[in-house]
Amino acid sequence: MTDVYDETARREASPAELERLRAAVRVLPPAAVLTHHTAAMLYGFGVVPADTLHVTLPAGASLPQRRGIAAHGTVLPFVDVRDVLGLRCLGPARCAVDLARQLGRPDALAVLDAALRVGACTPDDLADEVTRHDGLRGVRQARELVRLADPRARCRQESHLRLVIHDGLLPAPEPQLAVRDDAGRVRCHVDLGYAEERVGVVYDGDSRLDQPRHNWLETRGWRLRYFTDDDLFGDPDLLVQTVRAALYHPR
Known part of the structure; x- marks a missing residue:
């Protein structure tokens, strides 16, 4: 050992x-x-x-x-x-x-x-x-x-969130997706992200996204959806519908 x-x-x-x-x-x-x-x-x-x-x-x-x-x-x-x-x-x-x-x-x-x-x-x-x-x-x-199982999950609730998305038959998001600026530098990580669709799913109780990074992502065309324990355990169906709408509905 x-x-x-x-x-x-x-x-x-x-x-x-x-x-x-x-x-x-x-x-x-x-x-x-x-x-x-x-x-x-x-x-x-x-x-x-x-x-x-x-x-x-x-x-x-x-x-x-x-x-x-x-x-x-x-x-x-x-x-x-x-x-x-x-x-x-x-x-x-x-x-x-x-x-x-x-x-x-x-x-x-x-x-x-x-x-x-x-x-x-x-x-x-x-x-x-x-x-x-x-x-x-x-x-x-x-x-x-x-x-x-994925080693990139950063907290217990992030794993819960990923499982709700999986059970909702949505495409698998990438945990801790790195978002880069035009120079190729990593500006931030999104808890769960869809790079092509520019959709981020964030657990609000452990988010590492401050307001400047959030605003920067918005200017780059990202749509961020924040969820709490109430969403995870109270109404997971609505959580799935919210992510699905962000992925598939036109802006």
Whole structure:
């Protein structure tokens, strides 16, 4: 195991949190390994936080019943177990696919995007791992979302937004599309963009577009559509209609 995971864990977890994990592990069966949300946090792609400590035990082991600990059984062997600051964790691809099988689709895609973004996994790692889960509950969802996963997504909500657009049967936008000026310099990035149509889709809660850049894009013929959590979770159909109108309706 390379030191990169140790350094990531130090950034992602406070000393108090690491000590809490070590204390919890000491009272668990020796075969238990950290997994799901807990291991994802240590690897740097814990975009879906959980207060509960998640561990997995091999097939046949009795699952401990302890407050604050979610124990998972598995029929799959522990092919990849890594040591992160003295804590035994299932490999990052395994953790990402386990979460992709069990979370709702928007958060499942956000986890996969983040695992690729931080370099914990490669697309091939995820594809190989999802094949090992063939026949298990939720594997169809994981298989679909592994194909959609993209390391360019910058936040959880941006992944959600991209999935809404996908489910609305619209063309796939390019995440973090670079927009250049006449000299070829990158002036800004659009969260999700359609270069040919000059349409940008922006998550308003995490936008890096300030007013001057917004105005510059408008003068270049770009149409920007901003969305919030209320749009994502309250009326995704209207969100899709708004993007579709920007793409296909005449100015």
